Every structure is written in C-alpha cells, then in structure tokens.
Amino acid sequence: MKKLAWLLISPLLASPLMAADLMQVYREAQDNDPTFAAARATLDAGREKMPQGRAGLLPSLTLSGNTVWNENEISFHNGNTLGKPKFNSNGYQLTLSQPLFRWQNWVTYDQSKIQVVQAEANFTQARQDLILRVSQAYFDVIYAIENLKAVRANKLAIGQQLESAKKNFEVGTATITDSHEAQARYDLAQAQEIAAESDFEVKLRSLQAIIGKEPGPLAPTRKDAQLTQPQPNDMNQWVAAAEKDSLAVQIQQANADLAEREVDKQRAGHYPTLDLVANAGNSKAYGSTAFGLLDTDYQNVGLQLNIPLFQGGLVVSRQREAAANRSASQSGLEAAKRGAALSARQYYLGVTNGLAQVRALKAALVSSQSALESNKLGYEVGVRINIDVLNAENQVYVTRRDLAKATLDTLMAQLRLKAAVGALGDDDIAQINTLLDPSSAQ
DSSP: OOOHHHEEEEEEEOOOOOOHHHHHHHHHHHOHHHHHHHHHHHHHHHHTHHHHHHHHHHHHEEEEEEEEEEEOOOOOTHHHHHOOEEEEEEEEEEEEEEEEOOHHHHHHHHHHHHHHHHHHHHHHHHHHHHHHHHHHHHHHHHHHHHHHHHHHHHHHHHHHHHHHHHHHHHHSOOOOOHHHHHHHHHHHHHHHHHHHHHHHHHHHHHHHHHHEEEEEEEOOTTOOOOOOOOOOOOOOHHHHHHHHHHHHHHHHHHHHHHHHHHHHHHGGGSSSSSEEEEEEEEEEEEEEEEEEEEEEEEEEEEEEEEOOOTTTHHHHHHHHHHHHHHHHHOOOOOOHHHHHHHHHHHHHHHHHHHHHHHHHHHHHHHHHHHHHHHHHHHHHHHHHOOHHHHHHHHHHHHHHHHHHHHHHHHHHHHHHHHTOOOOOHHHHHHHHHTTGGGGOOO
C-alpha cells in the first residue's frame, strides 16, 4: 500500500515545469464527465418540447388506403339467386385537418415554452454542479498533498528528535523517558502517514472519475494568494438575489407555471372544439347488378364541431387533480426560496468566517514557527525537554495544514455562494486560477 501510494504521489510531489490548473481540469471534465454528458443530452430532449407543442396548432395531413377481396351472394326472398359477384374493392383517402379552436392545444404550446426554459435552467444547474464537483475534487487532492507533506515532514522531524534522544541517552544527557516519548510520537507519525497516503489515493480517484483519466500534477494555491470579501459585502443582498435568481427557484417556478396552465388545460375539456377537415380520395366497389363495379373520385371540405357533454366525470376529476398539483408546486416554490435563502446565508458566512480564519491561521503559523525556534534553542541549553520540541514541531505542521484547508474551504464557499444566486460560471473558475501557481506544483 505504501509503495503504491508513493508511486501515485511522486509525480505530484515533483516540481514539473507546468501543472494543470483548475480551468484545464474543468475543461477536461466538460468533455469527459458522464453526468454532464447526460445533462447535455437531456437539454437537447427538453428543447424538443416546443416543436411538439406547436404541432397541435398546425395542420395534419394523413394518407390512408385499403383493399378488400369480396365474395358476395345476392338472392331474393323467394330463394332465387340474382348473382354471386366476386371482386376486389379498394380505395385511398388524403385527409387534411386544421384545428380552428382547441384551447387545450394553445395551453399545451404555452407549457412547451415553459418546459424549454426549465430544461435550460436544469442544464445551467448541471453546469454549476460540474464546477462545484470539479473544484471540490481538485481542492481535495491539493489538500491531501499538503496533508501528506505535513505528515511526512512531521515524521522526519520526529525521527531526527528520536535519534537525538537516543544519542543523548547513551551519553547520559537525557533520560530514557525522552527516548520513549520520541519513539511513541514516531510510531504515531507512521500511522498518520499511512492514513494520509490512503486518503490521497481516494481523493485522486474521485477526481479521475470526473475527468475520465489519471490526473497529472495540479497547481496549488500561491503562497501570497489574497482572498477577497464577497461583493456586495452584504448578506441581505445575497439572500434577496438567491430567493429570486437561484436556479432551484427558477426550476420550481417553472413547475408552478406549468401546474397553473395545466389547470387551464384540464378546464378546456368542457370547451367545444372546431376543426377544418378536407378529404380527397378514390374508391372502387361493387355497386349493384345493374351498375357493376363503381370507380368513385371524391373531394370534400367542411367544418367539424365537437361539444363534450358528459364523460363520466373524467374532466372534473382531472381538474381537481390539476388544482391539487398546483397547490403542491406553489408549496415547492416557497420551499425552494427558503432553501436558497438559507444556502446564501450559510455560504456568505462561510466566506466571511473563512477569511477571518485564514488571517488568524497565518498569524498562528508565524507564532508557531517562532515558538518552535525558541523550543529548539531552549532544548540545546537545557531549559526545554524533548517533548517540548516535539509538541512545537507538531503545532507548526498542524497549523500549516489547517491554513491550507481554511484557504481551500473559503474558495469553495465563494463558489457555492455564487451558485446559490445562480451566477456561478466560467469567470469564477478563471478568477480562482489567478490564485494558483502552475509552475510550483508539489
């Protein structure tokens, strides 16, 4: 396990000339992610709703034909047979039908427009979801690398302290307790390294599942990267935007509009329908013993009126069903607005609190490094023991790892905040790319 993880990690821990950044990985995911490919195909299917709805307003043209072999016997009541004609009757008919008044067809056409808008919103949401999935997987790999580097550096430092403690014990300048403490820390560091290697491999495979190939070296965040406050820097404005523009709200609004029009559509079951119908055709059939086989050409045009009177309560039942679905969709819309508002608040606080945490951890890292130097000096002059140095070193690595996590979590909160208001796009990926350093992947 350890050897396999090192083979996977070593290319990423090396210093390549140029590593892939988030935008490159995102482009690869657009081409290879099966979930996004399914969303693209679903969009194409959704766009077909409009021509389907429009078809109900346009004329229809059908051609039908028939051929029948007939063997008849014609006789009088007294039993005398007049004849036994045998013949083939056939014909064809071309029918043109143009709806003049079918209110349900107009409602269906209006619904098709809403369905296309809904399909577009679903695809936009799938694109935003892809950005979030790719970014999270990318940052998870970056953090796993940082975590592994910190664990290995901690293990190396503890190993050096262990060797020092053993030598000092041999010459009598340290107690056996120092050696035992250093050995215990070293054994713990080995266990942490195994766990970190396993975590790295899992995160790497998660990213591979999205982009469809083995990820190469990835660009980490710049050491001097400056994270910015959300703009506008007002949580209430973000909440208001989320309640209005969130894709979840837009999709649910489309559902509510569809349900509203469905009520009109079912109500139209009580309305009459009027169609223009034209027929043209030919028929060949046996007319009588006097006329024999008749060959008839015909053309006709007229209006066809249908007035529904009673259908066993079907129309009324469908109206009640549509009204109930309308109420359900309106409740769903309200739930979507509340959920969007909650997400906006959550991710806004995630950004602002994350920025504060990053500043605090940067200061803590400086303090931890100073404390480590002081403890090393104190150990050399005899005022600090080995465990003090080990604790100080561990604190440095923990703080460095926590700083990396806080930075990446804040970047993800920024992306999720933009997604909460339906504004997440390629520009946000490009902005994060300015905070990455492809030339120093490690």
